[in-house]
Amino acid sequence: MAQDDSRANSHNLAALVVRTGERVKADFAQAVLAHDVSPPLARAILLLNEPAQMGCLASQLSCDQSYVTRLADDLVKRGLVTRAPGDDRRVQVLTLTPAGALLKDQLAEAVSVESAVSSALSPHEQEQLRSLLTRILEIS
Amino acid sequence: MAQDDSRANSHNLAALVVRTGERVKADFAQAVLAHDVSPPLARAILLLNEPAQMGCLASQLSCDQSYVTRLADDLVKRGLVTRAPGDDRRVQVLTLTPAGALLKDQLAEAVSVESAVSSALSPHEQEQLRSLLTRILEIS
DNA sequence: TATTGTTATACTCTATAACTATA
DNA sequence: TATAGTTATAGAGTATAACAATA
Numbered sequence: 001m002a003q004d005d006s007r008a009n010s011h012n013l014a015a016l017v018v019r020t021g022e023r024v025k026a027d028f029a030q031a032v033l034a035h036d037v038s039p040p041l042a043r044a045i046l047l048l049n050e051p052a053q054m055g056c057l058a059s060q061l062s063c064d065q066s067y068v069t070r071l072a073d074d075l076v077k078r079g080l081v082t083r084a085p086g087d088d089r090r091v092q093v094l095t096l097t098p099a100g101a102l103l104k105d106q107l108a109e110a111v112s113v114e115s116a117v118s119s120a121l122s123p124h125e126q127e128q129l130r131s132l133l134t135r136i137l138e139i140s
Numbered sequence: 141m142a143q144d145d146s147r148a149n150s151h152n153l154a155a156l157v158v159r160t161g162e163r164v165k166a167d168f169a170q171a172v173l174a175h176d177v178s179p180p181l182a183r184a185i186l187l188l189n190e191p192a193q194m195g196c197l198a199s200q201l202s203c204d205q206s207y208v209t210r211l212a213d214d215l216v217k218r219g220l221v222t223r224a225p226g227d228d229r230r231v232q233v234l235t236l237t238p239a240g241a242l243l244k245d246q247l248a249e250a251v252s253v254e255s256a257v258s259s260a261l262s263p264h265e266q267e268q269l270r271s272l273l274t275r276i277l278e279i280s
Numbered sequence: 281t282a283t284t285g286t287t288a289t290a291c292t293c294t295a296t297a298a299c300t301a302t303a
Numbered sequence: 304t305a306t307a308g309t310t311a312t313a314g315a316g317t318a319t320a321a322c323a324a325t326a
Contacts, residue, residue: 013270014164014257020273021161024154040293055307064295069309090302090307116279117154125272130153132261132269133160139256180316195284204318209286230284230325283326291318299310 017136024117031110035103044071045080045104046111051095053086075100157276164257171250175243184211185220185244186251191235193226215240 025039032042040061047060058068072094075081080100086093096104112118121129165179172182180201187200198208212234215221220240226233236244252258261269 013266014168014251014255016270016273016277017164017257018161018168020276021158021164023277024157024161028154028158038292053307063293065308066296066310067294070294073309088303088307092308111154115154116276117157120276120279121272125275126153128268129272130156132265132272133156135265136160136256136260137156137163139260178315193284203316205285206287206319207317210317213286228284228326232285281326284324285322286324287320287322289319289321291316293315295314296312297310298312300308301306302308303304303306 024115027114027116028111031114032107035106035110037103037107041071041074042107042111044068044075045096045100046107048081048094048096048100048104051093053091053093055091057094164255167254167256168251171254172247175246175250177243177247180211181214182247182251184208184215185236185240186247188221188234188236188240188244191233193231193233195231197234 028042029039032039035042037045043061044057047057052060054068054072055065057071058065061068072081072083072092075094076083079097080103081094081096083092083094085091117129118126168182169179172179175182177185183201184197187197192200194208194212195205197211198205201208212221212223212232215234216223219237220243221234221236223232223234225231257269258266
């Protein structure tokens with residue numbers, strides 16, 4: 001049936017999108033675990049280019065604030081960030097320590113080195129891909 | 141720095157691939173949860189077009205056999221599949237019951253209806269996307 | 281002895297709800 | 304009273320290790 005075929009095909013493409021996302025995530029995990037950092041922790045560190053308050057980090061990570069508290073506890077325990085109250089004393093500002101900044105650079109390097117996306121695709125193709133994916137995400 | 145720019149760009153594209161995969165996964169979850177089926181269960185049901193042994197399902201799902209045991213327990217409890225020994229008596233063959241087959245059709249329909257991938261992209265663009273993603277996955 | 285599946289257990293990621301402190 | 308963060312707890316998804324049955 002033509003109907004079934006088109007359904008199967010689009011499902012396969014959706015599955016392919018998912019599998020590729022998971023592959024990229026797995027590459028990221030492998031790269032950062034080699035530095036003894038879990039993927040969520042690595043994501044937080046990489047976002048901490050600038051000092052940020054916890055709620056802001058939560059929205060960048062698309063997660064709950066309570067989870068950021070947990071990540072921050074871990075980062076502080078490891079001496080990678082400091083947690084200090086902001087002007088508004090309800091706020092806590094996270095700032096990378098020198099060790100944290102060093103690690104961030106190492107992670108950024110490690111993550112970029114084994115990027116399947118950039119090694120598989122020419123710059124032009126990367127732009128094509130970016131445009132196609134953006135269109136998918138725009139369908140709200 | 142040009143180096144930093146290209147690194148940031150490819151990282152962003154990788155992040156975009158991940159985000160799109162997660163978006164497609166979320167759409168899948170929404171579609172199947174409306175039928176009271178968790179995403180892993182739905183994946184198993186959709187793969188059970190043909191009766192399959194558990195190890196085979198494990199490799200199709202890219203998960204451990206012990207997890208398939210768990211999924212199968214759940215499917216059997218709900219009356220959606222039967223578990224019966226094969227010729228080789230070590231093997232268990234999973235087969236959809238009529239209720240399971242009906243649900244499978246409903247899930248396939250629900251999943252295809254709200255596919256952001258197919259509604260955002262023309263058939264030609266879908267082929268482009270498929271080809272780009274395949275190239276990424278081919279990088280071993 | 282190698283293979284298929286099961287059981288018990290535990291881990292990672294993440295959210296919800298109730299709470300504290302500050303505004 | 305509203306907001307930022309914290310604490311305690313729980314749940315989903317999944318793996319590991321030890322095991323049983325069959326080959």
